[in-house]
Amino acid sequence: MLHKSHLLAKSELFQRCSEELTHSERIALSYSRAITIGRFYKLEAEDILLTTPRYWEFHTDPILVMDCSAGTLLTIHYNLCCGTFARYSASRPELAKILEKMLSFQMMGQFCLTELGHGLDVMNLGTIATLLPDGSFLLNTPVMNAAKYMPPTAPCGIPCIAIVFARLIVHGEDRGIKPFAVPLHDGYTMAKGVTVKVLSPRGASRPLEHSLTYFTNVRLHPEALMDTMDKPENVRQGFFQQISRVIVGTLSMGVSALAPMKIGCFVTARYSQRRVVTDASTGKLRPIISFRTQHAPILTVLAHIYVMEAFIKKCVTLFSDNSIDFGLRHCIAAVGKIGLLGHCQESLISLSERCGAQGLFEVNQLSVLHADMRGASIAEGDLLVLAIRFTMELLIGRIEFPKPNDPSGLLAQRELSMIDELRQLIFGSRHHRDRRLESLILPYCQPLMEAIGHRFAYEAAVEQGVDERLLNLYVASFLKKDSAWYSEHAGLPRSEQHKKEQQAIDTVLPSLDQLLQGINIEPYCTAPIISDDMWGRYVDSLKTFTEVPPLVRHAKKEPREDTKIRAML
């Protein structure tokens, strides 16, 4: 079924080639796209708070990755900012009013948690909000390292409010980290005491004005404090409750990785069907898709896509089930994010390499999606550190992840054997925080979480009736990644592993076109390399130099800056 935004994707706003615009024009375009998507989806507070099916439909919509800057603005706005407001607004009418303005996009929301000096150890952040005798607060960035990093907080033509996490100080006592609602700017001018320094562009990804944000004696009225002034009994637990939207964000980031895989796969497949070379033995033209080295990665990514679709459904269902322990739901979000982003990043690299030089150009979507998704791998749960945290919890039995339905399956066997090996290391040491043990275990955390995710995804796909040929290819694609293990423990010598994968590819190959149609992604593919017609239109739109000198052609207009420089040379 087509995504509901498919007509929006075909509109001029989303089809226009932004690569030719200036940096600030691109930023403005991304804001405009974000607001258009938001007004199209019209998510409500309940959707965000309860993570309803509409919430997940939004986060899996490929329109968000046609311009990932728009997608980033929206995920911060909806999940992190509106989601935190929604937690408190039922009992706080003044917060509900602001939330309403944000939901109707009269105001954008930002989320200032991370600091320059405190990323993954953000529990030790330095921003301070001091209670004053009249009940108001004074918000300060006490040292340069406490600058908020790196939400895009610069003026953008629309008023903006942020949730700012700061240490609450009451009569000299540290009451823990609390969220404050802080107006940042009116769209054009910063609020008193708020300073923003726009960081230089990330490069490679779509541009967004990521910034450093500083607070100097910002006076906040008493209602700005969203939570109570009480010190939580358990500081760590209290902190994770305050930032619970980041945990929702972990899975939201994860599910957004499916659309880039689909776009990458579709673009590479269509290009490979169009692109021909002369066959060395017959002298005839043949499309590059006919090479094993071309269709194998495309079919493999297709198998991953179909399995990931089922994986997302399973993770979302379990994550949204409030009867399940919160720690386990967080772990499911982590397994989901690690699995999805791992597949996504690997597939975008392997696919873009198969498009030759065309794979390097932003306009063809592959390289820019890879850079955008690198950001998604870090934001709202860095993959490695998520893996370290949950591997430890699983190994010491603090969290029980659902066991394999079929422990004799190849993926399940490998997962269980990895867990077994790591547990033996732990039980043989004095304490699970022992430094020597840490050195042995840490490098295996991400591979273990990936292994759990692969097995869990496979089971989800079996349960949801995914085509058996795709399931076989999914499993076969992992054998070469740990060839020695499958050879030593699963009785599969390398030649068998290779044969299994080749057979799986052969059985899927005849259905390539049907499988590509089935992922319903064409409206979101703007890469000109996918068809002769699109390539022709792209070439027509390019800046052109002919024998007519540029200055003559621009005679009636003031020459552009770049033309002036060329003329000087």
Ligand SMILES: Cc1cc2nc3c(=O)[nH]c(=O)nc-3n(C[C@H](O)[C@H](O)[C@H](O)COP(=O)(O)OP(=O)(O)OC[C@H]3O[C@@H](n4cnc5c(N)ncnc54)[C@H](O)[C@@H]3O)c2cc1C
């Ligand atoms: C696209 C994007 C958007 C963002 N938007 C926002 C936003 O809106 N609001 C906001 O508050 N923040 C935002 N961030 C910041 C984000 O939350 C942080 O980048 C993230 O928390 C990681 O912090 P860091 O970059 O400082 O990494 P660091 O903390 O410096 O970690 C770097 C590396 O150190 C190692 N490391 C750190 N801790 C450990 C450990 N315990 N064990 C082992 N290794 C470790 C890991 O290799 C890790 O990858 C955004 C980031 C990105 C990329």
